[in-house]
Amino acid sequence: MKVGIIGATGYGGAELYRILLNHPKVENCILYSSSEANTLYTDSFPHLSEISNHVLQGIDIEEIKKNIDVLFLATPAGVSAEITPKLINSNVKIIDLSGDLRIKNRADYEKWYKREAVEQPVLDEAIYGLPELNREEIKKAKLIANPGCFPTATILGLAPIVQGNIIKESSIIVDAKSGVSGAGRGSSRATSYSEINENMKIYKVHEHQHVPEIEQALKRLNESVEAISFSTHLIPMTRGIMSTIYADLKRDITDEELHEFYKQFYKESPFVRVRPLNQYPATKEVYGSNFCDIAVKVDERTKRVTIVSVIDNLMKGAAGQAVQNFNIINGFEENTGLYLAPLFP
Numbered sequence: 211m212k213v214g215i216i217g218a219t220g221y222g223g224a225e226l227y228r229i230l231l232n233h234p235k236v237e238n239c240i241l242y243s244s245s246e247a248n249t250l251y252t253d254s255f256p257h258l259s260e261i262s263n264h265v266l267q268g269i270d271i272e273e274i275k276k277n278i279d280v281l282f283l284a285t286p287a288g289v290s291a292e293i294t295p296k297l298i299n300s301n302v303k304i305i306d307l308s309g310d311l312r313i314k315n316r317a318d319y320e321k322w323y324k325r326e327a328v329e330q331p332v333l334d335e336a337i338y339g340l341p342e343l344n345r346e347e348i349k350k351a352k353l354i355a356n357p358g359c360f361p362t363a364t365i366l367g368l369a370p371i372v373q374g375n376i377i378k379e380s381s382i383i384v385d386a387k388s389g390v391s392g393a394g395r396g397s398s399r400a401t402s403y404s405e406i407n408e409n410m411k412i413y414k415v416h417e418h419q420h421v422p423e424i425e426q427a428l429k430r431l432n433e434s435v436e437a438i439s440f441s442t443h444l445i446p447m448t449r450g451i452m453s454t455i456y457a458d459l460k461r462d463i464t465d466e467e468l469h470e471f472y473k474q475f476y477k478e479s480p481f482v483r484v485r486p487l488n489q490y491p492a493t494k495e496v497y498g499s500n501f502c503d504i505a506v507k508v509d510e511r512t513k514r515v516t517i518v519s520v521i522d523n524l525m526k527g528a529a530g531q532a533v534q535n536f537n538i539i540n541g542f543e544e545n546t547g548l549y550l551a552p553l554f555p
């Protein structure tokens with residue numbers, strides 16, 4: 211396959227490149243840049259010296275239509291809204307890592323992302339690319355809205371109990387933490403070393419753009435879900451997301467039953483590892499891999515459940531999941547090029 215990456219000079223783009231370089235079905239990878247065309251990729255990423263001899267290309271829609279089978283967009287919000295409509299009637303399949311195509315309701319997108327939404331017919335074509343919940347739809351898709359990092363960890367942590375009608379839908383509380391690579395490569399004061407080292411910050415309180423994405427996905431599993439409480443924290447590490455989730459139980463259930471229910475729910479999903487009872491995943495245990503590791507525990511005293519879900523934000527939270535979707539839309543084994551053990555320690 212001939213693939214293209216727009217936004218190759220960012221973190222998501224570099225992670226896509228790292229995976230696709232070793233993907234047995236990828237014959238050629240063209241890397242595009244809006245600001246660094248005609249320079250060597252290794253000027254942006256010296257760690258790829260003697261691995262990549264790619265020259266970054268300017269973005270030319272007609273050239274993409276001719277030369278690319280699958281295009282990855284690893285670009286900030288707003289870019290896909292411009293590029294995707296121009297390719298929608300071509301043969302190019304698109305996997306968009308940004309939030310532009312994830313939220314079906316345009317008014318919701320505009321409220322939470324504070325920018326104009328893509329036109330409705332394009333949104334209607336986009337399939338939400340969370341394979342563990344949507345595999346059959348993804349198989350037929352031409353346009354994939356790759357999920358956000360926090361939504362991936364959170365939705366996978368909640369899906370079994372939400373669909374299984376085990377918790378009170380109005381009681382969901384999500385306490386999520388992310389490493390700083392989640393904010394992208396562009397520098398900002400909030401992610402500068404001196405501001406994040408030995409520090410921990412809550413941010414976007416009650417206004418994080420991932421709230422409507424998570425609620426939309428949970429509502430598809432159980433229409434009684436309304437609003438969730440969701441808070442995000444920046445912590446001093448490079449990669450990793452941990453979503454710790456709390457909810458009130460509707461009925462009595464034991465740890466063993468709940469654990470077995472999760473195991474069954476994800477039995478066909480190669481990238482979800484439901485941990486043994488009383489073993490809780492840490493972010494480093496999925497570092498550099500496409501795994502989402504989940505642990506569940508019932509609190510007998512409060513009649514609540516605690517769920518812990520961890521991913522690597524650049525892998526299962528972005529590029530790894532995008533390649534998982536690439537495999538599914540092309541009929542390849544879901545884990546092709548992705549069967550990577552986590553880097554540890």
Ligand SMILES: NC(=O)C1=CN([C@@H]2O[C@H](COP(=O)(O)OP(=O)(O)OC[C@H]3O[C@@H](n4cnc5c(N)ncnc54)[C@H](OP(=O)(O)O)[C@@H]3O)[C@@H](O)[C@H]2O)C=CC1
Pocket residue numbers: 216217218219220221222223242243244245246283284285286287289307308309357358359391392393394395396523524527528
């Ligand atoms: N980082 C993460 O963990 C996750 C990121 N995402 C989403 O994935 C997308 C990429 O994120 P990330 O790689 O972290 O971001 P980065 O900021 O690291 O990279 C984004 C890249 O987009 C390119 N770009 C910027 N403006 C334009 C434009 N107008 N037209 C075309 N290309 C442009 C830039 O490359 P150049 O200047 O060379 O064109 C830049 O390198 C974002 O939408 C992000 O929200 C989703 C899940 C997780």
Ligand SMILES: CC(=O)N[C@@H](CCC(=O)OP(=O)(O)O)C(=O)O
Pocket residue numbers: 287307308309357358359360388389390391392393419420442444
């Ligand atoms: C640490 C950090 O800043 N993370 C980003 C997540 C970026 C992302 O995934 O954004 P989209 O899903 O909107 O594309 C944030 O919280 O906004």
